[in-house]
Amino acid sequence: MYGMYLVLLLWGVALFAIRRDLSLSWTEPCLRHPVMVFEGDDWGYGPLEQIDALREIAAELGVHRDLTGRHPVMTLGVILAGPGAGATADEALGVGRVALDDVRLKPVRDAMTQGVGAGVFDLQLHGMEHYHPEVLARVAQVDPQIRAWIAGAPFVATEQLPSPLQSRWTDASALPSRALDEADIRARVAGEVAMFRQCFGTLPEVVVPPTFVWNESVERAWAAQGLAVLVTPGERYEMRGADGLPVDTGICLHNGQRCTSGLLAMVRNDYFEPLRGHRADHGLESLATKWAQRRPLLLETHRSNFVGAKAQRTESVRAIGDLVSAALRSQPELRFLTVAELARHYAQGGDLIDRRPWTRTMALLHRLDRPGRRRKIFGGLAVLTAASAVAALVTAT
Numbered sequence: 001m002y003g004m005y006l007v008l009l010l011w012g013v014a015l016f017a018i019r020r021d022l023s024l025s026w027t028e029p030c031l032r033h034p035v036m037v038f039e040g041d042d043w044g045y046g047p048l049e050q051i052d053a054l055r056e057i058a059a060e061l062g063v064h065r066d067l068t069g070r071h072p073v074m075t076l077g078v079i080l081a082g083p084g085a086g087a088t089a090d091e092a093l094g095v096g097r098v099a100l101d102d103v104r105l106k107p108v109r110d111a112m113t114q115g116v117g118a119g120v121f122d123l124q125l126h127g128m129e130h131y132h133p134e135v136l137a138r139v140a141q142v143d144p145q146i147r148a149w150i151a152g153a154p155f156v157a158t159e160q161l162p163s164p165l166q167s168r169w170t171d172a173s174a175l176p177s178r179a180l181d182e183a184d185i186r187a188r189v190a191g192e193v194a195m196f197r198q199c200f201g202t203l204p205e206v207v208v209p210p211t212f213v214w215n216e217s218v219e220r221a222w223a224a225q226g227l228a229v230l231v232t233p234g235e236r237y238e239m240r241g242a243d244g245l246p247v248d249t250g251i252c253l254h255n256g257q258r259c260t261s262g263l264l265a266m267v268r269n270d271y272f273e274p275l276r277g278h279r280a281d282h283g284l285e286s287l288a289t290k291w292a293q294r295r296p297l298l299l300e301t302h303r304s305n306f307v308g309a310k311a312q313r314t315e316s317v318r319a320i321g322d323l324v325s326a327a328l329r330s331q332p333e334l335r336f337l338t339v340a341e342l343a344r345h346y347a348q349g350g351d352l353i354d355r356r357p358w359t360r361t362m363a364l365l366h367r368l369d370r371p372g373r374r375r376k377i378f379g380g381l382a383v384l385t386a387a388s389a390v391a392a393l394v395t396a397t
């Protein structure tokens, strides 16, 4: 009998230890159908070969449809400007900057908007530049490699910059990085939203922070400019550490969470980078896991799979098509939609949201089931519970 009390006590302690995760996992809404979205970052300013890449991706996505007739969607995280010609780095990054409204980049804009019209793309704000211009100019003064990169402008690939410098919303000119001035943030956010509108005639609804480094001030500035949805990796990183990597804050985010800034969080929960060897089987496995958790599968992918020296465009486009075909075969109820639409279902409790207690309970168990120490502890507790139940029965008879 005392054994059973001890087991109950252990359960109490274990559940108390994960109480935060438990409550977040329970509150996060459950989906009624599996959902898969490709989240393609870094499109816009850069090499003109992306025009063909965008057209080929759009053509491949246009071949497939879900039960409701919708095509699979690749959201495009748009970068609106980059270095142009200039005598100095300051000039190339400042007054000489080339923005996406430049006539030379019109075919890029056209490829994007035609894909939106065809129902295979949706445009999301990624940032004016994929760096902070003043920070980069400061580094260029002392780093010949950055100067060489800028000298290759216009239409250079920001993917080639060192990762910490690709973070637009922290000053990584020296590591660990430092927070930016609030007024600077507000002005730059206003500028990028205005440029998005100038290029596409609409305001952006969804924002994807470059390299997923941003803070509360940036979030509030986006909200003030009318943004509604924030794409996250499930955590907010605010700076780069001494090693150049994003620093953990412990600020976790889940799908449909209303941030204090007012933005609604969505979570990217896997990658699909054909260049890194991801193929249909990887995507399928992930889709099954996320569906068991009643979460959408938001697959992060990048322009670098399709454009640039290392890109394998044909293979990468084919990998996307293969995954979509295989996903429709394995999950016939699969739905395709944009992240903005998905976020609206979360915000308004649309018909994609399943509130049945049994669904929520099963999803909760799958959400809490993580490989590693936790699985071992709860697995051990389950065995202990069964053993003490058997012992109690034997003693009773």
Ligand SMILES: [Zn+2]
Residues within 6 Å of the ligand: 041, 042, 126, 130, 210, 211
């Ligand atoms: Zn990016």
